[in-house]
Amino acid sequence: MTVHFHEEDLPAGVLADGPVAVDTETMGLVTPRDRLCVVQISDGQGDEHLIRFKVGSNYDAPNLKAALADPQRLKIYHFARFDLAAIEYYLGVTAAPVFCTKIASKLTRTYTDRHGLKNLVEELLGGSISKQQQSSDWGAPELNDAQRDYAASDVRYLHRLRDVFVERLARENRTELAQACYDFLPTRAKLDIAGWGDHDIFSHM
Template identity: 30%
Template sequence: MPTIHYLTTADAIADAAAHFATLPRIGIDLEFDDMRHRYGRHLALIQIFDGQRAYLIDPLSLPDMAAGLEPLFAVLRAPTVAKVFHSCKSDILLLDELFGVNCRNIVDTSVQFTLLAAEDNNISLGRLIQAELGFEVDKGEQKSNWLKRPLTEAQKEYAANDVLYLFELTDRLSARLAELGRSDWAAQENLALEAVRYGRDDPRPWSRNAAKYKITHQEMPIFRELYLLRDAVARQLDRPPYHVLSNDRLVELTRQPLETADQLRAATGLHPELKRPPYAEQLLAIGTTQLAPDAPLPPEQRKFPFRRRLSGSAATRAEARETLLNTLKTHLATDHGATMANMVLSNRLIADIVEQGANAALRPWQQQLLRDTAERHGESYQSIAEPFI
């Protein structure tokens, strides 16, 4: 195990960041809590590898987290230093959400592995280390409470392991991609990660859970109000929402609302705060009040699938476009395997191409592969290249 430097002060972080700024690349990972031990998303640790040493940067020790981490954020923004991650989307979304930091010059070993089109595309770092380097790393601290201090030695070693092997992995994967002529594919996919941004202001945050639990249109008003009440209590307590009311219990209360004080007192699976004013009264009001349905979303926020907006001859033409894309997907699977076919023409990408055209919806490497496949099998790429008219 290389030396681990545990940094807890703004001065130490600034000194380390000045060192990182001189390097061609750093390995990086974040540990954060996402509604597991506290309400919301909280950065808990930043791990950096410089090729010889591991640095564990403790943001919780800083009086002003954003200010104390700014020298490091400047390195993350700098295009001159490559940042080697594994499966970085959650990390870069967190940095954007909490600090408005957008990473530049990203190299993602998960992206590199995916482009090899192996059988298992969504590979964990532990499995990738085992597959490429031939040994296992201890993942026993994966579900640790990273917001608790002091960190144990086992936590520190686990955190360091998340960055210590990134250089060796990316070098191996880069060599294999080069052999396959796919280095430019990886460059395109990694460049696209720079544009990933956190989606703010979800107008209906309850809708995903509602869909998962098959909440009906009639049940939706009660489900919505219970969801929002749970969120308000969780925010006040600084606890994850599931500590206040589990999703399963939320659905049960939607379908069998509490209507009396006696029912509330006897109810199980509720955080005690829900049985106290003012939340107790709000909970009973949800079960006894005629609630308004969701107001229609403004047109710009509606997300009806493109095909559902069409009728008549336009719908027929869109269907023909989709049929051709599914035919090309079959050809891709025959020529390059099912994994590659899904990377170029997943169901989501097919829907995007029907509306936007392949030239807008696909990366250049995907366009070229699709164009070559169409030509090889006597199909027309040009007929799906441009937006639907």
Template identity: 30%
Template sequence: MTESLVQDPAALARSCEALRAQAWMALDTEFMRTRTYYARLCLVQVATPEQIACVDTITLPTIEPLLEMIYAPHTLKVVHAARQDLEVFADIRGAPPAPVFDTQIAASLCGYDDQIGYGALVESITGHKLPKLHTRADWETRPLPADQLHYAEDDVRYLRDVYRFLAQKLEALGRTDWLREECAALTDPGLYRNDPREAWRRLKQGQSLPPAAQTLLRELAMWRELTAQQHNLPRGWVVADTALVEAALVAPTAPEALGRIAGIGGPPARKWGEEILQVIQHGLELKPERLWEEPQRPDRRQQALYEQLQTRVRAVAAEIKISATLIAPRRELLKLIAGDSSGSLARGWRRALIGEELMQLCGNPAAATAT
């Protein structure tokens, strides 16, 4: 077995050649995002049954040969808690690689905790206890210390055994297709598009604002997202969330008033003040809209129905030994009660397992139509 830090094109070519014929690879990344909007990829760790390679994406002039292997549709990518890793690749190529086997999701379908960490899963399956020495390491520093490199290797070293164990257990339980369905959703390119027009949804503080201020906040959030993307800066380095909400509420139209808002006055006002005032002026000319729906408390009948559905879900979950919230979180049950059949309970393995029954209990006509 070869374990090495890949820092030159010839070594990268050899590693990629070894990956070419593999049906699956264990995959992890190390990246930094403290000073940028887009993550800076620092290291990519890959492992096959015979090889571990840590590809130095900072030193190499290009990692395109590796990306070709990672994006190969015939190769299954085994990743733990894959969302952030897939987002890094989606930023580079516009879409995440597929197909994927997420070991955190696989573990949850096998009865482990929904959000089980990699270290806990490795210890449970292999008996090996991983050290927690470099969880907040600086991965941009070169040369990489030997113990930090060993830590990075471990992120894929034991992932191979975890994958084999979980794949066999899923097959024995008849849930391989369940995981395939979950991971297909995880590799939907739409999950990784930060549409500036939808940036207001991140600002939960806006729910309490009046419609005119919500409309203005939408425009300010779109401006901030575009600015952060264009300058590759963290959103908070452009304008903090609290300052953005305050600006939407106060709606200043003059530099002096804008400068009095905490978090905008000073450097942000000097750098972005004119643009912010233009966005505010534009927002004030728009028709006010209520973007966030006012929360509706379930009435007595709906609450009784919710409790009935929840009791049934818990019974099924206990029977098959997985988490009830994995099958049907509260928001999905409330969707069914409201007559909304667009949620996860109306399709796939959840519908076959219990969704059909729950829709019938709700009197939902969609229960009679297969999706």
């Protein structure tokens, strides 16, 4: 297992075919205001790639964009709604098709309200991850080892979690429902960017 750090783009040819796990780190939770700083991506073969974008970046990352926009390559996220919005707004691509482990968890782990990645890794995989760096300064001139390890851990387990949730969704007869949610997520992200993040447009009021 190796964590690879890249500036401004993913090197060509480093990802194997098949699904990739994806995550993002930003300066905050308001997408148009809080710039995209890091994109993490892994093909599930044991390595994680961190692509850092500096202040003033034009986000011209053709290799990364090609992987994210590939309609034949599944992207696995935890809370895809946020990551899709950041990628759409800053990189200008729709990073679909989607599998979201947070949605899968909410549809299958109805016995709990704890759906964070840390909770899933502990319960379903018997592992442990630290969230200590979650609120650190991702726009700093240099990212320290703790930040890099944290960022890598956010994609390290997603392939294995997807395998678990594929089985659980099938067991609970909720696979089609989950897929409909995943298919809507790129549109949900666009609504967030456009200003409807806190509004339920399907409600009566």
